[in-house]
Every structure is written in C-alpha cells, then in structure tokens.
Amino acid sequence: MSNLSASEKNYKKFITIVSIVIPIAVAALFRIKLPNVAPLSFLPPIYATINGATAVLLIASIIAIKKGNRKLHEQLNTTALVFSALFLVMYVAYHMTSESTKFGGEGTIKYIYYFILITHILLSIVVIPFVLFTYMRAKLGQFPQHRKIAKITFPLWLYVAITGVIVYVMIAPYYVH
Template identity: 95%
Template sequence: MSNLSAEEKKYKKFITIVSIAIPIAVAALFGIKLPNVEPLSFLPPIYATINGLTAVLLIGSIIAIKNGNRKLHEQLNTTALVFSALFLVMYVAYHMTSESTKFGGEGAIKYVYYFILITHILLSIVVIPFVLFTYMRAKLGQFPQHKKIAKITFPLWLYVAITGVVVYLMIAPYYVH
C-alpha cells in the first residue's frame, strides 16, 4: 500500500504526463509549418528576454529564501514558471511560422555554439519534471523534500534560462528579416 496522499498521486500523474507530452508536442509542432501565416519573426528577442527575466527571477528567488522570505520566494518561482510557459508558447509559435535559422559562425565558435545549444535543448527537457516536482513539494508543504530537489532544479533551470539568452545572442546576426 502506498503512503502517497491522493493529492500527491494526482500531482505525480500530472507531472509525468506533462513531462512526456511537452517534449513530444514541441518536437511534433516543430515540424509543422502553418501555410499562409505571416512569420512571427519578432518573437525571438521577446522570448530571449523572457529567458533572461526567468534567470533574474530565479536568482531573486534564491536570495529571497536565503533571507527567510518564503512568500517572495514562492511568488518569484511562480512567475518564473509562468515565464517559462510563455517562452514555450512563443518558441513553438515562431518555429511553426518561420524557417529555422542556421548558425553562420565558423571555427571554434561554431563548436561552442552547438555545445551550448545541445546542452540547452537536452537540459530544457530534463528540467521539466524537476521544476514541477520541486513546485509540487512546496505546494504540498513538503519543505525538506522541496529543498533537496531544489538544489538540483535551481542550477539546471538557471542554466537553461541563461543559455537560452546566449543561444539567441549568438544566432541573432543570422536571422533573416
């Protein structure tokens, strides 16, 4: 017999579904181009800015909790979660209406770019269940477990947020307008 509460079971089921569905949906939608739709070429700097703001929120969140301000910590993390969802929607919308941009750099910078891009993409998939489980632990008042998983979630999420900005800045000169 399981020691999990009904609420925790419900959260875990939701998190599992979302953690699998998001990467599959993004991959599927990435291959769909909407015909006769104006390219949403204005979105990349917006969603890169949202990634940057997410990083700022995460850093502010850590400062808030280290200063004992649990309420501000919760508000900043909730906002970071909303920003990550907004990023995802804009990112998919852009790629459904625009051709992917090829990186034009050569030499060592090309390898640096692809290393950052690949780790960003892989960790953006990995971080989904971490973020959701960390959030769930806090919502359920399971603060020792929350703190334990947050020590993994925070650096992963921060890396994804920061590298999203770096990837944008590195590829921005190659966007076709």
C-alpha cells in the same frame, strides 16, 4: 498500501504526463508549418528576454528564501514558471511560422555554439519534471523534500534560462528579416 496522499498522486500523474507530452509535442510542432500565416519573426528577442527575466527571477528567488521570505520566494518561482511556459508557447509559435535559422559562425565559435545549444535543448527537457516536482513539494508543504530537489533544479533551470539568452545572442546576426 501507498503512503502518498491523493493530491500527491494526482500531481505525480500530471507531472509525468506533462514531462512526456511537452517534448514530444514540441518536436511534432516543429515539423508543422502554418500556411498563410505571417512569420512571427518579432518573437525571438521577446522570448530571449523572457529567458533572461526567468534567470533574474530564479536568482531573486534564492536570495528571498535565504533571507527567510518564503512568500516572495514562492511568488518569484511561480512567475518564473509562468515565464517559462510563455517562452515555450512563443518559441513553438515562431518555429511553426518561420524557417529555422542556421548558425553562420565558423571555427571554434561554431563548436561552442552547438555545445551550448545541444546542452540547452537536452537540459530544457530534463528540467521539466525537476521544476514541477520541486514546485509540487512546496505546494504540498513538503519542505525538506522541496529543498533537497531544489538543489538540483535551481542550477539546471538557471543554466537553461541563461543559455537560452546566449543561444539567441549568438544566432541573432543570422536571422533573416
């Protein structure tokens, strides 16, 4: 017999499905180019800004909880989650209407860029279940478990948000307009 509540079982199923479907869907959608749709070349600075805002929200969220403001902490994290979803939708829309931009830097900067890009991509996949499980633990009132997983989730999510901005800043000069 399982000690899991029906809500927790449902959350876990949902999180597992979402954590598998999102990376597969993003990879599949990258291969699809929408014909007769104008390139959405205005999106990269918008979704980079959303990544930056997500990082700010995450830092503000930590400050709020350290000051004992659980309600503000929850609101900030919920907003960060919505921003991450908006980022994902815009990122996929951009790549479905535009050719990928190649980084044009040479030498050491090229290796730095690809290191940041690859770690950003890999951790953006890894962080999905961490974010969702952390959020689930809070929603279910399981605060000791929430705190425990949040200690892993926070730095991963913050890294993904910040490196998303860095990748944009580094590749922005090479976008074709």
